[in-house]
Amino acid sequence: MSWSKSRSPSADAPSPRDYRWPSLLPSAVADEFDPDRAARNGGRPRRTARDWIVDFLCFLVAVFIGMIGADAISKNPNVSENIAHLDQLIGAVACAAVWLRRRWPVGLAIAMIPVSVLSDTAGGASAVALFTLAVHRPFRYVAWIGGIMTALVPFIYVLRPDADIPYGVAVALAVMLSLTVVAWGMFVRSRRQLLLSLRDRALRAETEAELRAEQAQRLAREAIAREMHDVLAHRLTLLSVHAGALEFRPDAPQAEVARAAGVIRDSAHEALQDLREIIGVLRANEPAEESGRPQPTLTELDQLVAESREAGMEVRLDSGVEDPKTVPAATGRNAYRIAQEALTNARKHAPGAEVAISVTGAPGQGLTLDIRNPPPPGEVPHVPGSGQGLIGLTERATLAGGRLDHGEEADGGFRVHAWLPWLER
Secondary structure, three states, X not given: OOOOEXXXXXXXXXXXXXXXXXXXXXHHHHHHHOOOHHHHOOOOOOOOHHXXXXXXXXXXXXXXXXXXXXXXXXXXXXXXXXXXXXXXXXHHHHHHHHHXXXXXXXXXXXXXXXXXXXXXXXXXXXXXXXXXXXXXXXXXXXXXXXXXXXXXXXXXXXHOOOOOOOHXXXXXXHHHHHHHHHHHHHHHHHHHHXXXXXHHHHHHHHHHHHHHHHHHHHHHHHHHHHHHHHHHHHHHHHHHHHHHHHHHOXXXXXXXHHHHHHHHHHHXXXXXXXXXXXXXXXXXXXXHHHOOOOOOOHHHHHHHHHHHHHOOOOEEEEEOOOOHHHOOHXXXXXXXXXXXXXXXXXXXXXXXXXXXXXXXXXXXXXXXXXXXXXXXXXXXXXXXXXXXXXXXXXXXXXXXXXXXXXXXXXOOOEEXXXXXXXXXX
């Protein structure tokens, strides 16, 4: 069985209404696809167009086999005319009862046990009832009811022996017919269960794909948030320091005011450039490395230190890396962001304290950053939202395959120690 699927993007799970020809689905499958279908029909299952066609064909099969049985019983010299008429009447009622096979498959099959004993004309209806039981109910029902029907076959031919076929052959043919009907019904049931299991697997796969997409989006947003924090926090801190200096020293020399204003202008321009770059990444849905502006690496660490010194910080840089250009771009960028965030934190939480930056490493050994500042010389007001940058740096180092430790030391200072992998080329 196949059908054409037309799935709505907003649907949470497929239902018969999501398919182009839902009337071609069996009602049992339709109820599994849409659990609310029976509720919409007043709590009772409703046949689809396919069900009506199948039920009508089953009725025709029962009538056709019943007519063969009625003709045989009327010509059987071992059966009287009155019993033959009664046999045909019971068979006609059994054929009419075939229309109830979907609603009461177990009850109909049980009712067919005595009917099959009393009437040869009901043989087709009994076969349809056994087939329906095998399709719609588990095997234990089929084993019990089908076993009873099969066990009664020799007794039936003792009561009404066939005039043309020997007793043993007739019993064997009847048993083979019953087993064939049961096997066919179980095949249909297993095929439907396979169809439903494939549908469930497709739903799970779709759900997992959506979850993976959501997780990828969340990780991308977190990465962009960390990048934005690392980039803008440094620039905005410079702006705050120089703006504060102009506010508290309005009588400063003109040259110093002009220099501070120039730093503020340059920092604001750089912050806007960084913000424009991140927004461009969001719009273009591309990694930051593929955007128009080059990303900082370890070679720009000297420039970062110079900017901090221009802002009035005391920074001592001790680089043990012979050629920063040989450091992989991703490793150098992570090292730059770690140093940038450490300087920003030192500027906010320990103004006036000297910051010592040590960078060492070699290919195959990794890149080590050690950034330390002593306790601030005076009282420092609490800065709201502190700690988020260090959390982002720890995640950045972990994702890069390295590690980062930070914390307050015994003398009141603060230290950030990071190790990043540096693979040999």
